[in-house]
Amino acid sequence: MSCAQFRQGRPTDTLVASLHFLEMASPDPRGLACFYERAMGYDVRVDDDAIVASGPDRNLIFRLGAPKTLLRAGFALPDQDELERLADRIVQAGYSFRRSNAHLLGDAIETSDPDGNRFVFGLPRDPQPSAEKVRKLPARLQHVVVASRTPADVVSFFTEGLGFTLSDDVLDAEGCVRTSFLRCSREHHSFAVFKAAEDRLDHHCYETSDWNMIRDWADHMASEHIPIQWGPGRHGPGNNLFLFVHDPDGNWVEISAELELVDHGRPVGQWPHEQRTLNSWGQGLLRS
Numbered sequence: 603m604s605c606a607q608f609r610q611g612r613p614t615d616t617l618v619a620s621l622h623f624l625e626m627a628s629p630d631p632r633g634l635a636c637f638y639e640r641a642m643g644y645d646v647r648v649d650d651d652a653i654v655a656s657g658p659d660r661n662l663i664f665r666l667g668a669p670k671t672l673l674r675a676g677f678a679l680p681d682q683d684e685l686e687r688l689a690d691r692i693v694q695a696g697y698s699f700r701r702s703n704a705h706l707l708g709d710a711i712e713t714s715d716p717d718g719n720r721f722v723f724g725l726p727r728d729p730q731p732s733a734e735k736v737r738k739l740p741a742r743l744q745h746v747v748v749a750s751r752t753p754a755d756v757v758s759f760f761t762e763g764l765g766f767t768l769s770d771d772v773l774d775a776e777g778c779v780r781t782s783f784l785r786c787s788r789e790h791h792s793f794a795v796f797k798a799a800e801d802r803l804d805h806h807c808y809e810t811s812d813w814n815m816i817r818d819w820a821d822h823m824a825s826e827h828i829p830i831q832w833g834p835g836r837h838g839p840g841n842n843l844f845l846f847v848h849d850p851d852g853n854w855v856e857i858s859a860e861l862e863l864v865d866h867g868r869p870v871g872q873w874p875h876e877q878r879t880l881n882s883w884g885q886g887l888l889r890s
């Protein structure tokens with residue numbers, strides 16, 4: 603379903619968007635780009651002071667810097683009206699933005715969450731993928747997850763400032779929120795944040811077409827001698843099938859399938875903070 607189709611019947615106080623690119627820092631951006639070329643089928647090129655990796659439905663930008671650092675996350679909007687609604691919403695909620703013209707998003711606005719993570723929202727200017735690219739294994743860039751010392755502030759920014767909708771919370775035994783999953787389409791989450799001792803990037807995820815593709819991606823990783831670090835398994839929140847690998851900087855990279863689609867108005871779900879919530883099939887890696 604396209605963003606424009608999704609907008610039909612939706613209240614205008616909610617955002618309609620999809621994750622379009624991530625910009626990450628690394629002490630070795632060229633080496634990191636080579637990993638993603640090998641692991642995820644990206645085409646890599648040097649563009650001014652950045653390394654740009656592109657593939658069908660996925661884009662990454664690498665720059666020199668500290669590892670495990672999210673420099674920017676870019677979200678595609680369906681049209682100019684959505685962009686202007688977002689700009690109004692940010693200001694009315696007491697946050698700020700600036701107009702930008704990002705590499706992969708033309709007319710765009712850029713804002714920062716309370717942790718300083720930068721987010722760009724704009725109109726994509728994608729070239730049509732070549733026939734050669736289309737033959738690659740499907741993996742649409744779908745969500746990004748950060749760790750935060752103050753996740754409640756981040757959630758307030760995303761819901762009140764940006765118009766994301768809260769899908770599910772994970773609560774500890776004292777009733778405190780440990781993880782929040784937020785959506786900007788029918789897909790269960792396009793962003794999540796969990797409580798941790800530091801603010802940092804945790805992982806990003808690619809949604810593939812079905813369970814059989816999880817198998818094919820696992821076989822692909824095996825052929826590249828990239829070990830699977832976690833999974834295959836099934837998450838509780840989102841109900842998606844998953845596997846994880848590590849990139850050379852230690853960032854988690856997730857491949858997912860069959861992520862839950864959520865109807866508007868569905869009550870916020872609550873999950874206990876336990877291994878079974880992270881992986882109903884087996885071991886959960888509690889990072890919060």
Ligand SMILES: [Fe+2]
Pocket residue numbers: 745747805806807856
């Ligand atoms: Fe994930």
